[in-house]
Amino acid sequence: xxxxxxxxxxxxxxxxxxxxxxxxxxxxxxxxxxxxxxxxxxxxxxxxxxxxxxxxxxxxxxxxxxxxxxxxxxxxxxxxxxxxxxxxxxxxxxxxxxxxxxxxxxxxxxxxxxxxxxxxxxxxxxxxxxxxxxxxxxxxxxxxxxxxxxxxxxxxxxxxxxxxxxxxxxxxxxxxxxxxxxxxxxxxxxxxxxxxxxxxxxxxxxxxxxxxxxxxxxxxxxxxxxxxxxxxxxxxxxxxxxxxxxxxxxxx
Amino acid sequence: xxxxxxxxxxxxxxxxxxxxxxxxxxxxxxxxxxxxxxxxxxxxxxxxxxxxxxxxxxxxxxxxxxxxxxxxxxxxxxxxxxxxxxxxxxxxxxxxxxxxxxxxxxxxxxxxxxxxxxxxxxxxxxxxxxxxxxxxxxxxxxxxxxxxxxxxxxxxxxxxxxxxxxxxxxxxxxxxxxxxxxxxxxxxxxxxxxxxxxxxxxxxxxxxxxxxxxxxxxxxxxxxxxxxxxxxxxxxxxxxxxxxxxxxxxxxxxxxxxxxxxxxxxxxxxxxxxxxxxxxxxxxxxxxxxxxxxxxxxxxxxxxxxxxxxxxxxxxxxxxxxxxxxxxxxxxxxxxxxxxxxxxxxxxxxxx
Amino acid sequence: xxxxxxxxxxxxxxxxxxxxxxxxxxxxxxxxxxxxxxxxxxxxxxxxxxxxxxxxxxxxxxxxxxxxxxxxxxxxxxxxxxxxxxxxxxxxxxxxxxxxxxxxxxxxxxxxxxxxxxxxxxxxxxxxxxxxxxxxxxxxxxxxxxxxxxxxxxxxxxxxxxxxxxxxxxxxxxxxxxxxxxxxxxxxxxxxxxxxxxxxxxxxxxxxxxxxxxxxxxxxxxxxxxxxxxxx
Numbered sequence: 001x002x003x004x005x006x007x008x009x010x011x012x013x014x015x016x017x018x019x020x021x022x023x024x025x026x027x028x029x030x031x032x033x034x035x036x037x038x039x040x041x042x043x044x045x046x047x048x049x050x051x052x053x054x055x056x057x058x059x060x061x062x063x064x065x066x067x068x069x070x071x072x073x074x075x076x077x078x079x080x081x082x083x084x085x086x087x088x089x090x091x092x093x094x095x096x097x098x099x100x101x102x103x104x105x106x107x108x109x110x111x112x113x114x115x116x117x118x119x120x121x122x123x124x125x126x127x128x129x130x131x132x133x134x135x136x137x138x139x140x141x142x143x144x145x146x147x148x149x150x151x152x153x154x155x156x157x158x159x160x161x162x163x164x165x166x167x168x169x170x171x172x173x174x175x176x177x178x179x180x181x182x183x184x185x186x187x188x189x190x191x192x193x194x195x196x197x198x199x200x201x202x203x204x205x206x207x208x209x210x211x212x213x214x215x216x217x218x219x220x221x222x223x224x225x226x227x228x229x230x231x232x233x234x235x236x237x238x239x240x241x242x243x244x245x246x247x248x249x250x251x252x
Numbered sequence: 253x254x255x256x257x258x259x260x261x262x263x264x265x266x267x268x269x270x271x272x273x274x275x276x277x278x279x280x281x282x283x284x285x286x287x288x289x290x291x292x293x294x295x296x297x298x299x300x301x302x303x304x305x306x307x308x309x310x311x312x313x314x315x316x317x318x319x320x321x322x323x324x325x326x327x328x329x330x331x332x333x334x335x336x337x338x339x340x341x342x343x344x345x346x347x348x349x350x351x352x353x354x355x356x357x358x359x360x361x362x363x364x365x366x367x368x369x370x371x372x373x374x375x376x377x378x379x380x381x382x383x384x385x386x387x388x389x390x391x392x393x394x395x396x397x398x399x400x401x402x403x404x405x406x407x408x409x410x411x412x413x414x415x416x417x418x419x420x421x422x423x424x425x426x427x428x429x430x431x432x433x434x435x436x437x438x439x440x441x442x443x444x445x446x447x448x449x450x451x452x453x454x455x456x457x458x459x460x461x462x463x464x465x466x467x468x469x470x471x472x473x474x475x476x477x478x479x480x481x482x483x484x485x486x487x488x489x490x491x492x493x494x495x496x497x498x499x500x501x502x503x504x505x506x507x508x509x510x511x512x513x514x515x516x517x518x519x520x521x522x523x524x525x526x527x528x529x530x531x532x533x534x535x536x537x538x539x540x541x542x543x544x545x546x547x548x549x550x551x552x553x554x555x556x557x558x559x560x561x562x563x564x565x566x567x568x569x570x571x572x573x574x575x576x577x578x579x580x581x582x583x584x585x586x587x588x589x590x591x592x593x594x595x596x597x598x599x600x601x602x603x604x
Numbered sequence: 605x606x607x608x609x610x611x612x613x614x615x616x617x618x619x620x621x622x623x624x625x626x627x628x629x630x631x632x633x634x635x636x637x638x639x640x641x642x643x644x645x646x647x648x649x650x651x652x653x654x655x656x657x658x659x660x661x662x663x664x665x666x667x668x669x670x671x672x673x674x675x676x677x678x679x680x681x682x683x684x685x686x687x688x689x690x691x692x693x694x695x696x697x698x699x700x701x702x703x704x705x706x707x708x709x710x711x712x713x714x715x716x717x718x719x720x721x722x723x724x725x726x727x728x729x730x731x732x733x734x735x736x737x738x739x740x741x742x743x744x745x746x747x748x749x750x751x752x753x754x755x756x757x758x759x760x761x762x763x764x765x766x767x768x769x770x771x772x773x774x775x776x777x778x779x780x781x782x783x784x785x786x787x788x789x790x791x792x793x794x795x796x797x798x799x800x801x802x803x804x805x806x807x808x809x810x811x812x813x814x815x816x817x818x819x820x821x822x823x824x825x826x827x828x829x830x831x832x833x834x835x836x
Contacts, residue, residue: 103768119769120724120752154301155340157327159354159405169353173344199760202753203729209754217731217756219660 016234023231024224031228039206040214041232043122044191047210051129051190052137052183058130059137059182064167066138067145084196085135092131093199100127100200124201125208129190136185144178145171184244191237253277253312253408255441259297260306261290269293269465270306275409275441282444282456284476286484290465291445292337295413298443299334300327311409311441328357333407337414337445339398341386347397348373348382354405372400376430392423399434410438413445425603431455449489450525450602453477461485478571483557490561492531492570494524498601507567512543514596522601528561528573530598533582534591542593550588553579560584564592619646621811622667626655626674626801627759628698628734631782632831633672636824646811654732654757662687662806669812672803672819674698675733679802689812692802695819697834699796700734700741701788703765703775708787710771715742715791717772718749726761726773729754734761737799738774745795762786781832798834 024031031037066078084092098104100118102111111117118124152174156166172179194212201208203217211233218226255275262268269290275281285291296302298309300316308318311332316325341350351369356362373379376396386394395415402410415431416424432455435442446452452459453473461469461476461484468482477493480486496505498519503511511524532538538545552563560579562572570592574584584590625633630652637648651658651668659678662668663685671688672695673679679692704712710723718725727749728735735754742749752770755761758779764770766785776799780788803819805812818824825835 097767097769101767101769149340151336151340152342154299154327155334155336156342156353157301158299158330158332158334159401160328160357161353162328162357165357170342198756202726202764203755204751204753217729217754219657223660
């Protein structure tokens with residue numbers, strides 16, 4: 001048991017050590033304050049926070065439908081929701097282009113009418129990362145809803161509360177820890193998202209270039225810069241994950 | 253306002269509920285039955301948590317559920333107060349907010365709802381715990397909050413699902429008194445679900461016996477107790493019930509001889525129950541250990557399944573249950589004199 | 605993906621030659637491999653990717669036997685790492701063209717159009733050869749492009765042009781020739797640049813040397829020219 005736990009720990013720690021051994025410590029300050037890194041970090045934080053928020057807004061109702069109603073095609077709907085987890089993100093990105101690109105399904109009429117275009121914009125980054133991180137929210141919240149004793153909601157209903165009031169005052173607070181877990185997972189997945197983003201939203205520093213894209217392209221040319229950017233990504237995510245766990249996600 | 257219901261619910265292949273239950277205003281019906289009889293299904297159907305498949309549920313002039321007319325009123329619009337088994341208090345809300353929840357749902361302001369909720373908590377003697385979360389309350393305290401929560405919205409009908417289960421003996425008798433008091437003060441129909449016959453007899457004006465999804469008997473507690481029609485009713489409900497005052501391990505039940513008991517941890521007014529099978533009959537005065545022995549006569553003999561129930565005459569008019577073989581051996585017939593023997597350890601008492 | 609390809613076991617016990625080649629070579633190399641396999645008892649297994657990604661993988665120890673890069677800089681890095689077995693030779697060259705939708709619906713005239721902010725403009729990222737070449741061409745012509753996306757490789761850029769997600773981009777002439785869905789606008793020779801493609805064997809294997817030699821044959825040259833490349 002402990003040996004395997006140790007091996008597991010080694011598996012997650014060693015790559016980090018590898019990263020640290022290749023870090024160009026002397027140039028680090030310059031690299032990290034460079035325009036590209038600062039822009040990418042800002043964009044990454046905005047996009048992943050946006051994706052987590054959008055996942056919450058869209059994912060909680062979806063999870064509720066999946067957990068609390070019976071209808072034909074429910075298994076199919078759940079499969080579709082989980083699909084982005086399984087699909088190579090690049091495929092997801094291409095599929096998004098075929099739906100929201102300016103020559104396609106939704107994208108064309110919208111572009112014709114308003115000139116608004118999702119690809120190559122920050123909104124495109126948020127859409128792509130939401131598409132990828134939504135399943136994490138839905139699955140987590142659905143599990144939370146399934147574990148919730150339905151009698152709480154029944155009791156609230158017998159006390160005259162409308163469905164919306166039951167949902168807001170009883171259901172949501174009681175699945176609070178699942179909501180938070182879903183938010184963190186969705187945020188973390190969005191922060192690391194690469195394939196769907198670069199395929200759908202393209203890559204432009206300051207507009208659509210998130211940290212993972214910056215790392216990938218820096219890797220082509222300047223190993224040191226790539227490692228430095230990766231280190232920022234690691235530091236930011238680890239800080240957030242640990243803080244959330246400690247403060248708002250108490251171990252039960 | 254009365255309850256008129258015929259509840260038909262299919263659950264899987266093995267269980268179907270088909271029960272006709274009516275309750276008048278200011279009447280308490282105790283629904284008595286073994287586990288799995290369908291008691292909780294009745295609660296869910298009347299509360300609107302589970303739509304019925306057949307029949308109807310009507311409360312006063314309002315049809316609440318009638319599948320053949322496509323009528324179904326959702327729980328939030330039913331005005332049915334429910335005290336759930338295990339209380340089901342909202343764990344994230346304090347006691348007062350649990351009670352205020354229904355009042356706020358009905359449109360009261362937060363401030364007003366909390367004020368009224370506080371009064372209800374006082375009425376069930378738990379005002380001091382108003383800011384406690386359910387996790388900090390004992391079983392008895394939780395049950396008081398649950399009762400206050402159901403009553404505070406002034407429902408038209410009150411359902412209590414096993415309100416005294418899972419409580420220790422002392423708490424149970426306290427709560428039973430509180431329950432009796434609040435049931436009496438509630439003007440609508442009242443239904444008490446229980447598997448405990450003593451509870452059914454003490455709190456119910458009428459008892460409905462539910463077995464395997466069917467009503468097998470209904471009547472006053474006395475009718476059920478004296479003339480159970482099924483083996484289950486006889487086993488759990490066909491009990492000898494006496495009330496009296498205890499002192500020094502002896503219960504004065506108003507008629508001599510007093511009843512000796514083994515348990516001396518109780519005092520004051522008590523309820524004495526003696527199971528019909530733990531009473532033995534003898535032709536001659538028995539010698540030896542039984543503490544309670546007296547002569548009487550056989551009044552009524554009636555067979556029930558493979559056993560025979562015998563009503564005895566004065567002084568205590570107990571019911572005895574014997575095998576057919578024992579009845580033959582003893583020559584039990586109406587009018588025959590006999591001796592009664594009951595061990596003190598077979599007599600159970602609880603605070604009345 | 606890379607190592608799955610590299611470790612793919614030969615189907616019937618014949619030898620395997622692992623070739624790491626710039627993504628722009630995908631189509632001609634497929635045909636060349638068929639010709640090569642016809643006369644040599646070997647199965648050629650390719651890993652196509654951006655030249656720089658391949659360079660990184662080779663330096664990190666990927667089991668490549670031949671490396672064909674789309675520019676000299678990446679090859680130099682591999683040479684400097686001491687991994688090459690033969691000296692690199694330039695076997696083919698590519699030039700840049702302006703890639704547009706078929707029929708040129710947006711009426712793109714020349715390099716100047718790339719600075720039009722109303723058009724959706726894509727280039728390769730400056731870190732990959734097609735991106736640095738494009739910038740050299742644009743810089744030489746004094747054009748500052750209004751870029752909407754820097755694609756990670758030539759293939760990704762071509763796909764976005766083919767799908768109509770972009771209006772205009774700077775691509776290899778070989779990409780234009782290889783695609784039915786985009787047209788090319790030629791760039792005047794004095795503004796254009798020539799991208800030299802060097803190849804080197806990375807092992808002492810005879811098959812690797814034979815493949816490098818075969819790339820310089822008339823047979824291979826014909827295939828490459830048909831795909832829009834220029835041979836030296």
